[in-house]
Amino acid sequence: MNFPYRNIVVLTGAGISAESGIQTFRAQDGLWENHRIEDVATPEGFARDPDLVQDFYNQRRKKLQDNAIKPNAAHEALGRLEAELEGKVTVITQNIDNLHERGGSQNVIHMHGELLKARCSESNQVVEHNEDIKTGELCHCCQIPSQMRPHIVWFGEMPLRMGDIYASLEEA
Numbered sequence: 001m002n003f004p005y006r007n008i009v010v011l012t013g014a015g016i017s018a019e020s021g022i023q024t025f026r027a028q029d030g031l032w033e034n035h036r037i038e039d040v041a042t043p044e045g046f047a048r049d050p051d052l053v054q055d056f057y058n059q060r061r062k063k064l065q066d067n068a069i070k071p072n073a074a075h076e077a078l079g080r081l082e083a084e085l086e087g088k089v090t091v092i093t094q095n096i097d098n099l100h101e102r103g104g105s106q107n108v109i110h111m112h113g114e115l116l117k118a119r120c121s122e123s124n125q126v127v128e129h130n131e132d133i134k135t136g137e138l139c140h141c142c143q144i145p146s147q148m149r150p151h152i153v154w155f156g157e158m159p160l161r162m163g164d165i166y167a168s169l170e171e172a
Contacts, residue, residue: 006087009172010078013094019072022064022097041154050135050147057150058132061115064097065130071103079104090168096152109168111159113152122146 014024039045040056063069071079082089082105091100091108096115100108113119118129120139123146127139138145153159 007171008089071099075099075103117151118148119151
């Protein structure tokens with residue numbers, strides 16, 4: 001592809017995955033309509049009621065793996081752009097789904113985490129995790145086995161990979 005730009009950065013959010021059937025958080029019928037943010041998307045909510053938080057994200061994880069959920073034309077177009085561009089395409093997404101990767105993008109930065117991964121509450125080690133995370137499911141990566149949690153950035157936590165994001169923007 002002959003294109004005047006060599007390094008392109010694309011920022012995506014919930015809108016790109018909504019067409020694929022992923023329910024957004026802020027839409028009129030969004031996920032926040034049935035849940036208080038403080039209960040399911042904060043470290044304090046997790047400390048108060050880990051079962052509720054795990055169930056909330058377990059449901060999202062199951063939905064993402066439903067055969068009906070597929071990358072849409074926008075995900076696929078970004079994958080093609082990355083494959084055909086004589087340069088670098090970086091997708092920085094606020095989304096926690098894997099539809100960019102399934103659409104063909106390889107250089108994706110998930111600033112709010114990834115639904116199909118889990119994180120140790122103690123060491124922050126991240127592992128692939130496609131199944132439910134249960135309260136009492138411990139990570140064995142560190143000296144003190146600790147509760148696994150969704151690999152999701154909650155309100156009050158810093159977005160992930162900010163150094164990589166800034167570097168990508170500098171190169172664009």
